[in-house]
Amino acid sequence: MxxxxxxxxxxxxxxxxxxxxxxxxxPIRPNDNVFRISTVRGRGKCWRACRDIQPGTPLIHEEVLFRIVRDETANNRHQSSFPAFRELSCPDPATPQRRFDANNFQMTGRNQRPCHGIFTQASRINHSCIPNAYFAWNPDLGLSGRLTVYAIARIPPNAEILIDYRSLDAFETRDERQQGRRHYGFDCTCPACRTDTEPGRESEKRRERMRVLESQIAQxxxxxxxxxxxxxxxxxxxxxxxxxxxxxxxxxxxxxxxxxxxxxxxxxxxxxxxxxxxxxxxxxxxxxxxxxxxxxxxxxxxxxxxxxxxxxxxxxxxx
Incomplete structure (x- = not known):
């Protein structure tokens, strides 16, 4: 160019x-009080907006609580050493590794080996197939990198802040997306997954068409x-x-x-x-x-x- x-x-x-x-x-700095962590029935903890949040607002830049390199596993030592980890939700039967699988984020950069980490606050964010926030690992923030979460849509006061745990499967069908998230221990009930409703059926059609287009473009x-x-x-x-x-x-x-x-x-x-x-x-x-x-x-x-x-x-x- x-x-x-x-x-x-x-x-x-x-x-x-x-x-x-x-x-x-x-002009809002990350970690300003734009959200609070509260309890939602049947879904454990969640993030809720404290004010009207506009797209592009930084919600958090968070250091990792602990990380696990690929091929290693979470164990009882992690649960005993990190009380915040023990408090995270976990599908039955509860084990350290299942708790880790349900709450970790991928981390890369600065020539690190591929690894995943647990975060005290970010690991509380719930999922939606139509998210209003986006997470990413930024290896250039701080001494060892930060997990960032930014609003990508307007979020009204008291609304739940939601990310997509697996954005790579966005063009899959509702059933395929549910299958890919089994290890998280929940079935998504976001509008895109409510295929018993007219909006849900329209979403399914759009995603099927998007998958066709993506395949044609990839070629x-x-x-x-x-x-x-x-x-x-x-x-x-x-x-x-x-x-x-x-x-x-x-x-x-x-x-x-x-x-x-x-x-x-x-x-x-x-x-x-x-x-x-x-x-x-x-x-x-x-x-x-x-x-x-x-x-x-x-x-x-x-x-x-x-x-x-x-x-x-x-x-x-x-x-």
Missing amino acids: AVENRSIAAQYEEELHSAFKRLGIP TKDQDPSEQTIDTLFDLFELSKLLQDEGLVYPHLADSFLGQALWWWRERERVAGRNGMAMYEEECREKEMQASRKKLELDIMANGHDSPEVTKTLSFMFT
């Missing part, structure tokens, strides 16, 4: 400033610019609309905008240097940047401006 004479750092700063201006994110991921067709761009547009209709803001909508940006980049590569194509080439570049900026806004909203994902998107835009 073209780079202007200004330094990369200056371009990054300008894009971040513009994105913040467009987003209008409120063109590494396509040569000379081989791509307009059909892929139409698929990306349709997927973006369905994601917004479904309320799946992140990460899938951000990925669809990245796909659009890549399509326009390939199109620009296809016509580069051809006679009479200068204006169209410039139009492709502008469309590419428009889609990239939409992704950047979602990255900032869901992860914070200092996240690795934001840096990656900025690098894509100006490299």
